[in-house]
Every structure is written in C-alpha cells, then in structure tokens.
Amino acid sequence: MPAWKGAVSTVGAILVAILFLSAGIWKMSDPFRWMTMVEQLLVPYPLSLLATLALGISETLAGVLILFPKYRRWGALLAGGLLVVFMIYIGINYSRLVGKDCSCFPWVKRTIGPAFFEGDVLMLVAAVAAGWWAKPARQLRSAILILVALAVLSGASYGYNLMSQTGAKAPDTITVDGKPYSLAHGRVFLFFYDPACSHCNEAAEHMSTYHWMDDVTVIGIPTATPRFAASFLHDTKLKALTSLDLVPLKKIFPFGDPPYGVALENGREKAPVAHFDNPEPADSLRKIGFIE
Secondary structure, three states: OOHHHHHHHHHHHHHHHHHHHHHHHHHHHOHHHHHHHHHHOOOOHHHHHHHHHHHHHHHHHHHHHHHOOOOHHHHHHHHHHHHHHHHHHHHHOHHHHOOOEOOOOOOOOOEOOHHHHHHHHHHHHHHHHHHHOOOOOOOHHHHHHHHHHHHHHHHHHHHHHHHHOOOOEOOOEEEEOOEEEEOOOOEEEEEEEOOOOHHHHHHHHHHOOOOEOOOEEEEEEEOOOHHHHHHHHHHHOOOOEEEOOHHHHHHHOOOOOOOEEEEEEOOEEEEEEOOOOOOOOHHHHHHOOOEO
C-alpha cells in the first residue's frame, strides 16, 4: 500500500477516535444529563436511559477500535454506521427538531440545521478513509472483550451517578397545566410566588431575561390566588409552566414568604434559591448550570 494511503487512514482514525471517545465517555460519565438531551431529540422517556447507555458504549467502542490497526476496519464500520443512522433519524424528524441543541461533543456547540449534516458528512468521510485503507480486521474475541469491559464500566458509572444523587426527593409526579408531569428526571426550577407580591413580580420579570439552559424547565407554583397565575406569567413575561400542587411541594421544600425557588436535578433538590435581590438568583443559578 502506498505510504500516503496509510497516512490518510491513520489521520482519519485519530480524528474519528478523538470525536467518538469524547462523545461516548461523556455519555457514560453523565448518563442522567444525557437522558434529558436524548429525550429532547424525541426519544420516549422509557427508552432514554437505554439509548444513552447504548450510544455511550457504542461511540466509545468505535473510538477505541479505530485507534488500533488490527481493529480499525471494525471501528470505522461502527462509527460510520452510527453516523448514517443518526443522520437518517434526524432527517426523518428534521421539521420537529430544527434549531434543537445537538452538542454531542463536549467542546462543540451544535444545533440541528443544514450545518449539522455537513459536519456529520465530514466525520463520515474521515471514518471511510480510516477503514478503506486499513488492514483486514482480526482478533474478534479481543474486540468482544473490549465491548464487555465498556459495558461494565458504563454500568458502574450509572450506579455511581445514581448513588451520588443527594438532596430532598421531590414527588415523582405533579400536575402541571392540568396534566401529570414527571419530576423524576431532567432539570427543573420550581418558582414559588404570590401573584399579588411586588417582590415576586420583580423577581419573575428579572428571571424572564435569563438565558435558561435548553434542558431546564421552569415551573411556577402560586402560593395564593391561583386564578391569577396565568396573568402573572403573562405580565412578567416569564416562560414557565404552572402547577397548583403547592401543599405536597411545600411539605418537602418548606419556606416562609415567597418568592422562593428550588433547583431539581433528576428528582432531587440540587440547591435551594432563597434570595431574589440582584445579583441573585442569577449568580446561584449560573453556578449550578441552570442559566448561561
């Protein structure tokens, strides 16, 4: 084989390995955050955890295999297959997903649009170049052992993240805008307010200017005169859902006079937000990654 073909194969393999290892390890190390991101891509909640773990293992496996010449073709086939399947899925659901965040790599901010397909096509070209001029793959047993090891690591990471969850546990489900709403996964900011409270009004107006992270849902809970909840949110321009389940929520997250907030992550309290005088609550919410 000419030397330039071997060089192209190696460069393509390194590029694909960097991208896929970073994406896969990120999913394996933070599965709950990725569950929410996967759900935003229209994957049903019951399948979101399985999809997250499967993607994390598959991407990491592709990144590992493509680095080693004896496994390179297998790694290139796996990476290319994942890219093709993902592009087809996004293409089918394009009208519903356009503009959605799709930052699969830790340092690359991407949204779904025409540029998304251009980037994936370039990665596909690199994967094809890596595998096309690679030596025939061998030692299938060793590759299977790598897969088993990654599955064990992914399971251990999930267990560690599950055990690391602390803070008061929110109700699994509350009623939001008249429908059951799960608090058991994802990130939610509960905002307790009194529609007749001027301090609450100022706090809501201030929060309406925040750049909330895409995976954060704001839920407002009126502590009095709930019939004015819709007009309060309209007047303050705060984009929030509404729940009237004050009693069960306040029993778990007790507080005095509103305004008051609770940041939830995967159904547990991540941080209370008790101060609403500038620069709060922006500083607290930015510190925990709820706003940009």
